[in-house]
Amino acid sequence: MVVLEGSAEAIPLGDGVADAVVVGNAFDHFDADRAFAEIRRVLHPGGVLALFWAWPADDQTGQYPALRKVDQAVESARGATRIAAA
Numbered sequence: 001m002v003v004l005e006g007s008a009e010a011i012p013l014g015d016g017v018a019d020a021v022v023v024g025n026a027f028d029h030f031d032a033d034r035a036f037a038e039i040r041r042v043l044h045p046g047g048v049l050a051l052f053w054a055w056p057a058d059d060q061t062g063q064y065p066a067l068r069k070v071d072q073a074v075e076s077a078r079g080a081t082r083i084a085a086a
Contacts (some may be wrong), residue, residue: 008035016044024052028066032073 006012008023008030021039039049051070 002028005025007028009038011038011042013042016047018042018047020048020050022050022052025049027070032069036073 006011009022021043021077027035043049
């Protein structure tokens, strides 16, 4: 196993090398614009971004306003991509 130091805003991978980026219970702590740009950069064409939370996001948007921004970003892309909600 290799461990690399980085952050969502500075992912220590080359361009287009990742099959998937998975984020759990954390996206509301990121600088969303910088994180999305980095995720786009490291994902290869057809790669997948998976976001998940341990609670329903719509129940927490009052307490965590950044979740509303993530939900809005996902919803705006949903019709143009293969994003699926579970």
